[in-house]
Amino acid sequence: MPLYMDIHRNMVGLTDEAVVAAHQKDLEVQHKYGVRYMSYWYDKELGKVFCLVDAPSKEAAAAVHREAHGNVADEIFEVKQGE
Amino acid sequence: MPLYMDIHRNMVGLTDEAVVAAHQKDLEVQHKYGVRYMSYWYDKELGKVFCLVDAPSKEAAAAVHREAHGNVADEIFEVKQGE
Numbered sequence: 001m002p003l004y005m006d007i008h009r010n011m012v013g014l015t016d017e018a019v020v021a022a023h024q025k026d027l028e029v030q031h032k033y034g035v036r037y038m039s040y041w042y043d044k045e046l047g048k049v050f051c052l053v054d055a056p057s058k059e060a061a062a063a064v065h066r067e068a069h070g071n072v073a074d075e076i077f078e079v080k081q082g083e
Numbered sequence: 084m085p086l087y088m089d090i091h092r093n094m095v096g097l098t099d100e101a102v103v104a105a106h107q108k109d110l111e112v113q114h115k116y117g118v119r120y121m122s123y124w125y126d127k128e129l130g131k132v133f134c135l136v137d138a139p140s141k142e143a144a145a146a147v148h149r150e151a152h153g154n155v156a157d158e159i160f161e162v163k164q165g166e
Contacts, residue, residue: 003124005124005126005133007090016163019165020165020166023165039164039165040164040165041086041088041135041162041163041164041165042162042163042165043088043160043161043162043163044163045161046160048160048162050088050133050162052124077126077129077131078126078128079124079125079126079131079133080099080124080125080126080127081122081123081124082102082103082106082122082123082124082125083103
């Protein structure tokens with residue numbers, strides 16, 4: 001399956017609890033779309049979140065975020081992981 | 084040590100070989116700055132590279148890229164890794 005990195009920008013007022021809760025919701029929903037959210041990194045101060053996700057398509061990755069919590073990424077890139 | 088995610092944009096004409104070679108140069112140089120480039124992901128088509136790096140500061144992370152191959156990131160964020 002393709003691997004994607006998405007970026008959420010301008011997540012104002014981000015807290016650890018909110019990020020963890022949103023990711024948990026992704027994990028609960030993702031099986032419906034054949035998606036696997038693998039890892040994520042976030043910068044609370046600047047309101048950025050990066051998600052690494054294995055998904056059949058960009059649209060499927062986005063559908064999980066949309067259903068889980070509504071925070072769809074601003075950008076998503078199909079990536080290869082470096083060796 | 085803080086963890087950072089950097090983003091390189093507009094890496095026109097990116098090839099697998101060039102990315103691997105640049106990362107290898109980072110690995111050779113990083114000990115001088117107390118930095119550890121951990122993982123990276125790239126989108127050849129859109130010319131994006133994301134590097135995850137453990138570094139004492141943003142400046143130290145950038146110094147490694149500058150000395151190793153000159154391709155300094157366009158953005159760098161201090162991140163927490165999600166659980």
